[in-house]
Amino acid sequence: MNHPNKRLNMWITGGLCTCLLLSGCGTGSGNSKEYAVDKMDSSVEQATYQPSDLDPDFAEDQLAFAFELYQTMQTHKPSPPDNDTISPVSIATALSMTMNGAAGVTLTQMEEALHSAGRDAEARNQGYAVLADLLSHSGEHVKVSLANSLWGREPLQFKTNFIETNQTSYNAAIEALDFTQDDAADRINAWVREQTAGKIDKMIEPPISGDLILYLLNTVYFKGAWQSEFKAEATSPDTFTNASGQAEQVPMMNNHGYYPYVQQDGFQAIRLPYKQSGLGMVILMPDEEQSLEALIEQMNPGTWQGMLEAMEAQQGHIRLPKFKLEFNMTLKDTLQAMGISDAFHVERADFTPMIELEDNVFIGEATHKTFIEVDEKGTEAAAATVIGMEAGSAPPKDPFEMIVNRPFFFAIEDERTSAILFMGSVHNILE
Structure with a gap:
């Protein structure tokens, strides 16, 4: 095509x-x-x-x-x-x-x-x-x-x-x-x-x-391109604990803003929208006491859709490693x-x-x-304004913090069709 x-x-x-x-x-x-x-x-x-x-x-x-x-x-x-x-x-x-x-x-x-x-x-x-x-x-x-x-x-x-x-x-x-x-x-x-x-x-x-x-x-x-860019100058070394339990110093991207976010039993999840589209990258990171494998085993269409529906636009801080x-x-x-x-x-x-x-x-x-x-390059976008409007008149919540410093699951999904274009797990950043 x-x-x-x-x-x-x-x-x-x-x-x-x-x-x-x-x-x-x-x-x-x-x-x-x-x-x-x-x-x-x-x-x-x-x-x-x-x-x-x-x-x-x-x-x-x-x-x-x-x-x-x-x-x-x-x-x-x-x-x-x-x-x-x-x-x-x-x-x-x-x-x-x-x-x-x-x-x-x-x-x-x-x-x-x-x-x-x-x-x-x-x-x-x-x-x-x-x-x-x-x-x-x-x-x-x-x-x-x-x-x-x-x-x-x-x-x-x-x-x-x-x-x-x-x-x-x-x-x-x-x-x-x-x-x-x-x-x-x-x-x-x-x-x-x-x-x-x-x-x-x-x-x-x-x-x-x-x-x-x-x-x-x-x-x-x-x-x-991300709807809300990560500034290259805000990327800095940070610790990522890989699947073997070893600490790696990796380039960690950094951003603040309004994102669809939810914290549920055993994990945090965030959706990073792509600019002016129905596409976004969903990041799931299990709590420290839970393995990524156990989290993946729990996922099915019902739990996945329920998690996406539970997400609310919240202000917070996301640190995400660059990876290839x-x-x-x-x-x-x-x-x-x-x-x-x-x-x-x-x-x-x-x-x-x-x-x-x-x-x-x-x-x-x-x-x-x-x-x-995945890296931080891109152009500025009016993402925070659009997403912020979704919060409506709901009471403000405490800002979240999501530091993706251990193995995580990601998926590039389309909200119009529910299709998952890519899905995968990142266990090690430095290979």
Whole structure:
């Protein structure tokens, strides 16, 4: 969809890519003759939908998938835990495009994992089309760009409905590619770099296996400025106690103002809005006697939405470390633990609506890469005035103080759609 605008002078950036690799064990030339993949234009048009066009049940299901995905992923983390960050929107979109080529038990398992059981394919695809359109038009001071592409092995031909549905509902670019060429992987990686403004450099490692028939990719690129900037001159060294219990001296940003904030049993939470948009970064920091892992385990769509609704615009002091994360993961174990098992099994997978080959087609691998960087650069904004008005005539509260000096959870979320673009945990600042 949109190509990242490198000229925007903003200062919270994130890029990621989800890649599903479809294989056909011992695949020959194939016998499906319905639709040959050709290069398509994936440019995005002007905003088509309004927030009211998004099905509330679809939005709730997206949130449920996000938390189940993230919590399941935690079971595979080392001890002490490392930093991580994922995009539920990216992973769900890639899976949904793949589902347009699935059938039988394979499709049912994927529907249940994405919390879309009972929703037909047309409604599911429409939900993702509306969501992508809304996120891609979040305001002139933020940049959210979602892009999709399918790279098919030449000369294989994929079924018409699978191709056209992904073109229409996901604005997917379609390209046939000779995977035996030396530059095949480079061409796919170049597309990923372009869509993520260079934040994700490489997704595909050459040479490409002879069993691979299709690469299905989604990228998300985000760039936004704080509504209330952190002054660079106010950043100073401070102590951050990492997951191992070691004290690190880290650059800590500093700001005072009105923010949506809440203190509940076991944690503090603050929402740092992005300039003139419905997007914001939510920071959750557990109390000293509670672990971050325990806090994450308690999160679900109900507790998350309840926490956001409980936030009130309050005056206070926030100290937040600058951080940069790069995270790579394979999704196979996590998705299988969520019930998507047949799709990864060479004998049980059913992707006949995608392509018909002599050998069975299955998901050979699913990978996810993420980059996010948070610092204090930006421009001044009239944030305090707007947020301050939300307090209305309520009695003034004592100013809060939130010093993020130990492991914390963060999420970049959109209040219009409830979608979580990025979510992750920061356990160490200095890596």
